[in-house]
Amino acid sequence: MAGVTLAPGVTLFDLAHGRAPDEPASSKVRWGMLVDLNRCASDCDACVTACDRENGLPSEKTATSAQWIRKVELKDLRGATRSVPVMCQHCADPPCVDVCPTGASFKRADGIVLVDRHTCIGCRYCMMACPYKARSFVHEPVTGQRPEVPRGKGCVESCTLCVHRIDRGGIPACVEACEATGHEAILFGDLNDPHSEIAKRVATYPTTALRADLKLDPGVRYQGL
């Protein structure tokens, strides 16, 4: 059992989810997120600010600042709009991992794609390869680091799915913040567990993978696109 559903969209995770520091991530699990765009509000950026706070990212948004999650505003030909949070899609076949010369970009057994800060040489090839522009290069000396989220100038980084929280049995900061606003647009869970809320929703409703043509099998899915 992945967690206890208290109310729609509010999932409480039991401690069985956390894992001891020496216990490896399990490939039985595939962490993922489902973003319901019908619930995501254009004027809300709670997920973004929560991510910045949680991971010690700069709040100022420039072309050189690290942005792990961003709100992309869409407008179709008829003028209808949509607001889409976009972060690392935690691809099952991640091009960033394929191209990384040193193996610094890697995928954990549970599907989370990470960068090893000790072996990243800052070549930015992964940024060229990622179809979602999910990665940021750290252009400046880092200030205000969070002890749980090591960062460093000259390395590339991206959404870790709040791996430090997940490993303790928690949920990503963006998901928590979205719930707190009452929008409950982002659902987090184990895609491999047929009983989890996320797996049920993915099985029941039509969901979209961004750039599905590339067949990367992302762990982040969208509903209502």
Next chain:
Amino acid sequence: MSRAAFSRFETRGYWLLVLVGGAVALAGFLAAHAMETEGHVITGMDNQVVWGMPHVFAIFMIVAASGVLNVASVGSVFGHAVYKARAPLSGLLCIALLAGGLFVLMLDLGRPERVVVAATHYNFRSVFAWNVFLYSGMFAIVAVYLWTLMERRLAPWSKPVGIAAFVWRIVLTSGTGSIFAFLVARQAYGTALLIPLFLAMSFAWGLAVFLVVQATMYAWNGLSLPAEAARRMRHLLALFVVTVGFLVAACHLVNGYFAKNLAFERFILVDGGVYPALFWAVYVVAGSVVPLALLWRSGATTRDTVAAALLVIAGAFALLYVFIVGGQAWPLEIFPGYRTSSTFGDGAIAHYAPRGPEILLGFGGLAVAFLVTVVGVRVLRFLPQDDFPVAPSTAPAGR
């Protein structure tokens, strides 16, 4: 000029060149050091244009390094005497350009002090990692090759080693092209056509560099190139320029054929500002059409050849800039059919303006290549060994 006077002049000139080259290389190194301490924020590169000027310089040098060895290959592998006489210079230039290119590529890394990591941690699926291996192998093979050319006892080995170098560099250039050919997510890249294109570019640019260096060396020594050699190399350069032009056209036509890439093609070729300007004015007209006119002119002189070669090199930089920077300036299409905007440049064309540090680093790389050439030529006496002195009209085709 008397022999003694010439040698005095030569020595002074040599040290002057070493000094100038050393100063520029040092400036490039210091620029990279500033990038390392302050971060890439002092450059024009950002999270959308992640590869900029350093990559234009580095890829030019690496691609040309492979092509410049063509002269040696034609000599050793295919046994043309005119080219054989030029094999040592061709090998030296290959090493020089490769050193210059890697200097830039390595120093542009976010963590240049971790090159050791790149050498000890291999991800064998990464084209980039193959390239690290290919580049270091290239140094070794060409060094051995030069050795077989200079050491008489090893002469029988020069052909097999030459063949190995020939094969290696074809693979190396394909590897460089593959860096881009594998980027399927981006509209500018991700086509297998890039591999033949990179091969053709390497032939053209390498030969252009070779011709400029050769002409300079002959002029320096007060000699003139045998007419037959000059004619052959001129025609070869023209042939390569035409081939590159053909493949560039093919790439754009194939890309434009897919409706989803039409907007990108328009951007790069028509309304993208600096990119179409560089493409048409510098690459097509100045870097291809004018050189061809010069090379094919009846009674073309050495001066024409050198001018053509220099223009081909200028065109190469323009083409690479359009290819590398222009390809990233165009936004990724994550949501087809929608107009997008965000704080992270979604849906927006990026503006890249190279700044001092990355330009200096690029020139620093060229200076490294220049230094290796100047010192190598002097120390190893690499002047192409045609029979001197020659009367231009009766010049033998080789040794």
